[in-house]
Amino acid sequence: MADLRTSGPTEATDPPGPVAGARDSRFARVLIITGAAILAVIAVAALCAPLLSSWGETEIDPAATLTAPGGGHLLGTDGNGMDIWSRVLYAARLDLGIAVAAVALAVTVGTLLGLVAGYRGGWLDDVLMRVVDIFQAFPTFILALAVAALLGNGTVNLIITIAAVNAPAYARLVRAEVRTLRELPFVDAAVTSGASTTGILWRHLLPNSLTPVRVIAPLNCGWAMLTLAGLSFLGLGVSIPAAEWGAMISLGAADVVGGRWWTSVPPGLALLVCVLGFSLLGEGLQERADAKRR
Amino acid sequence: MRILRFVARRLLQLIPVLLGVIVLTFLLVRVLPGDPVRTILGQNATEADAAAARARFGLDQPLWRQFLDYLTGLVTGDFGTSIQSGAPVGAEMALRVGPTLELVVIAVTIALVVATVLGVWSARRAERPADHGIRVLALVGNSVPEFWLGLVLVLVGYSVLGWFPAPNGRVDPDTGLTPLTGADLVDAVLTGNGPAIASAAAYLVLPVLTLVIGVVAPLLRSVRASALEVLHSEPYAAAAAHGLPRRTLLYGYLMRATLVRLPSLAALVFGTAIGSTVLVEYVFSWQGFGQWALRGLLYRDYPVVQASVLVIALCYVLVFLIADVVHAILDPRVRI
Numbered sequence: 001m002a003d004l005r006t007s008g009p010t011e012a013t014d015p016p017g018p019v020a021g022a023r024d025s026r027f028a029r030v031l032i033i034t035g036a037a038i039l040a041v042i043a044v045a046a047l048c049a050p051l052l053s054s055w056g057e058t059e060i061d062p063a064a065t066l067t068a069p070g071g072g073h074l075l076g077t078d079g080n081g082m083d084i085w086s087r088v089l090y091a092a093r094l095d096l097g098i099a100v101a102a103v104a105l106a107v108t109v110g111t112l113l114g115l116v117a118g119y120r121g122g123w124l125d126d127v128l129m130r131v132v133d134i135f136q137a138f139p140t141f142i143l144a145l146a147v148a149a150l151l152g153n154g155t156v157n158l159i160i161t162i163a164a165v166n167a168p169a170y171a172r173l174v175r176a177e178v179r180t181l182r183e184l185p186f187v188d189a190a191v192t193s194g195a196s197t198t199g200i201l202w203r204h205l206l207p208n209s210l211t212p213v214r215v216i217a218p219l220n221c222g223w224a225m226l227t228l229a230g231l232s233f234l235g236l237g238v239s240i241p242a243a244e245w246g247a248m249i250s251l252g253a254a255d256v257v258g259g260r261w262w263t264s265v266p267p268g269l270a271l272l273v274c275v276l277g278f279s280l281l282g283e284g285l286q287e288r289a290d291a292k293r294r
Numbered sequence: 295m296r297i298l299r300f301v302a303r304r305l306l307q308l309i310p311v312l313l314g315v316i317v318l319t320f321l322l323v324r325v326l327p328g329d330p331v332r333t334i335l336g337q338n339a340t341e342a343d344a345a346a347a348r349a350r351f352g353l354d355q356p357l358w359r360q361f362l363d364y365l366t367g368l369v370t371g372d373f374g375t376s377i378q379s380g381a382p383v384g385a386e387m388a389l390r391v392g393p394t395l396e397l398v399v400i401a402v403t404i405a406l407v408v409a410t411v412l413g414v415w416s417a418r419r420a421e422r423p424a425d426h427g428i429r430v431l432a433l434v435g436n437s438v439p440e441f442w443l444g445l446v447l448v449l450v451g452y453s454v455l456g457w458f459p460a461p462n463g464r465v466d467p468d469t470g471l472t473p474l475t476g477a478d479l480v481d482a483v484l485t486g487n488g489p490a491i492a493s494a495a496a497y498l499v500l501p502v503l504t505l506v507i508g509v510v511a512p513l514l515r516s517v518r519a520s521a522l523e524v525l526h527s528e529p530y531a532a533a534a535a536h537g538l539p540r541r542t543l544l545y546g547y548l549m550r551a552t553l554v555r556l557p558s559l560a561a562l563v564f565g566t567a568i569g570s571t572v573l574v575e576y577v578f579s580w581q582g583f584g585q586w587a588l589r590g591l592l593y594r595d596y597p598v599v600q601a602s603v604l605v606i607a608l609c610y611v612l613v614f615l616i617a618d619v620v621h622a623i624l625d626p627r628v629r630i
Contacts, residue, residue, distance in 0.1 A: 027421070130310070133314075134315060137611055138610060139565040139569035141569030141573075142568065142569050145588070146603065169362075210451075222436075230441060234572070234573070235592075236592075249441065253445055253577070256445045257448065259453040261449055265449070267442075268443075268445070270440050272437055272442070275437035275438075275439075277513050
C-alpha cells in the first residue's frame with residue numbers, strides 16, 4: 001500500500017487531466033499491483049512446489065483414496081490416492097507454462113503477419129484477411145475445440161492450438177495499427193532518408209504497433225488458461241495423470257454429486273485466482289492506456 | 295430499401311466465408327489423423343470389414359468425388375449420414391438444436407438485463423467505491439471457469455441444499471413429456487403438461503445460472519463503457535445543464551443511447567455462450583447440440599463434424615448480421 005502514496009514521479013509524467021482521470025490511474029495502479037502480486041505468488045509456488053508439498057505430482061498413496069482433507073493430506077486425495085494440494089501446486093507449472101507460451105507464439109506469429117500485410121497491402125493482405133475472416137467466423141472456444149480434437153493431445157499440440165486460435169486477432173490488430181502508422185510523416189522521412197523496408201518495419205513500425213498488443217496480451221493469457229483447462233476438462237488437453245487444473249477438475253467432477261468437494265473445488269479455485277491475476281493486470285493496463293489517450 | 299440492399303450485400307459476402315469453412319473442415323477432418331470407420335468397427339475388425347464399411351459411407355471414393363457429393367447434398371439440404379449412428383445427420387441435429395437454443399437464449403436474455411441495469415448503475419457512480427466494487431466483481435466473473443462454476447453450483451444446489459435436481463438431463467422422464475421442439479420448457483407449456491413445466495424449469499436453473507455468470511461480465515463492462523461515453527458527451531451535458539428532470543435524463547438520454555449498442559453486444563455474447571454451452575452441457579448431461587458435436591469430433595464422424603461446424607459458423611455470422619440490421623434500425627445515425 002505504501003507504493004500508492006509515494007508515487008509522485010509517475011503522476012507528474014502523466015498529462016494533466018480532470019480529477020476523475022487522476023483517481024482513475026490510482027485505481028489502475030491498484031489493479032496492476034494486485035494482479036502482478038497474485039501472479040508472482042503463483043509463479044513462486046509453482047517453482048517451489050517440491051518444497052511446499054510432501055507428495056509428488058503423480059505419487060499415489062495406496063492407503064488413502066478419496067480421503068477428506070486432514071491428516072497426512074492437506075486437501076485430501078483423489079480417487080487414485082494422489083494428494084490434491086501437491087497436484088494443485090504442480091499444476092501451476094503446466095497451466096502457466098502452456099498459456100504464456102501459447103500467447104507468446106500467437107503474438108509473434110500474428111504480429112509478423114499483420115506487420116507484413118499492413119505494410120505491403122495488395123494480394124498478400126487480401127488473402128491474409130480472408131483467412132482471418134474464416135477463423136473469426138467461429139466462437140473462439142469452438143475453434144480451439146476443433147483444432148485440439150484434430151491435432152490430438154500433448155503439450156506442444158496444445159500450445160499450437162491455443163496460439164492458432166489467437167494469432168488471427170493479433171494479425172488484424174497489428175495490421176490496423178500499421179496501416180495508420182504507415183501514413184504518418186515519420187515513415188516518409190525514414191523512406192526518403194534511405195532506410196530499408198526491413199529497417200522501417202523492424203525499427204519504426206513494430207515498436208509503435210505493439211502498444212495495443214501489450215495491453216491485450218495479459219488478458220489473453222488468462223483466456224488461454226481457461227481454454228486450456230476447458231479442453232482438458234473435456235479430455236482434449238494434457239494427458240492424465242499429469243497435474244493440470246482443468247484435468248483435475250474433470251477427474252473430480254463425478255465426486256461432486258456425492259458431496260465430495262475437495263477433488264474439484266481446490267484446482268478450480270487456483271485456476272480462478274490465477275486467471276483473475278491476469279485479468280486485474282490487463283484491466284489496469286487498459287485503464288492506464290485509456291487515461292493516457294484522454 | 296437501403297437496409298434490404300445492405301442485407302443482400304452482406305449475405306453475398308458470406309458466401310466465400312462459408313465456402314471457405316466448408317472446404318477447410320472437409321479437408322481438415324480427412325487429412326488429420328483418426329479414422330471414423332475404425333471407431334465403429336472396434337479392434338477385431340478385419341481389413342475387409344473396414345473396406346466394406348468405407349464403401350458404405352462412400353469413403354473409398356476419390357476426395358474430389360466425396361466433396362462433390364457432399365456439396366450436392368448440402369444444396370438439397372442433405373447433411374449426409376452419421377457414421378456413428380447410421381441416422382441422417384440433419385434429423386439428429388434437429389433434435390439437438392432445441393435444448394441448446396433454449397439454454398443459450400434464456401441465459402443471454404437474463405445476462406443482457408442484468409448487465410444493462412448494473413452497467414448503467416455503475417457508470418452513474420463512476421470512480422466511486424460502488425463502481426469499483428462492480429468492476430472487480432465483473433473481473434472475477436470474467437475469470438471463472440464455467441465448467442467448474444457449474445460443478446460448484448451442483449455441489450451447493452443439489453448435493454448440499456437439495457433444492458435442484460441432479461445434473462442428469464433436462465426434464466424428469468416420469469412426467470411423460472412429448473417432445474415437439476426439443477426445448478423442454480417450451481414443449482411442456484405447449485402440451486399443457488404441468489408437472490413437466492415445473493421439472494423442466496427446475497432442471498434449467500443451474501445450467502442457466504452458470505451460463506449467465508459466465509457471459510454477464512464482458513457485457514457489463516461494455517454497457518458501463520458506453521454509458522460512461524454518453525455521460526461525458528456534449529448532448530448529455532447540455533441536457534443536464536438545461537435542468538431536465540432526472541427521469542428524462544436517465545430514460546430519454548442515458549438508457550436510450552446505451553441500449554442502441556445492445557444488439558451488437560448480444561451478438562458477441564451469443565458466440566461466447568455457444569462456446570460455453572459445450573462445457574456446460576457436458577457438466578449437466580444436457581444432451582444438446584454441444585455434446586452431440588463434441589462426440590462427432592472425438593469419433594471423427596465426418597458428416598457430423600462438417601454439419602456442426604457449418605451450422606455454428608452460419609449461426610454466428612447470421613447473428614452478427616441481424617445485430618447490425620437491428621442497430622441500423624434503432625440508430626438513425628448509422629449509415630449502412
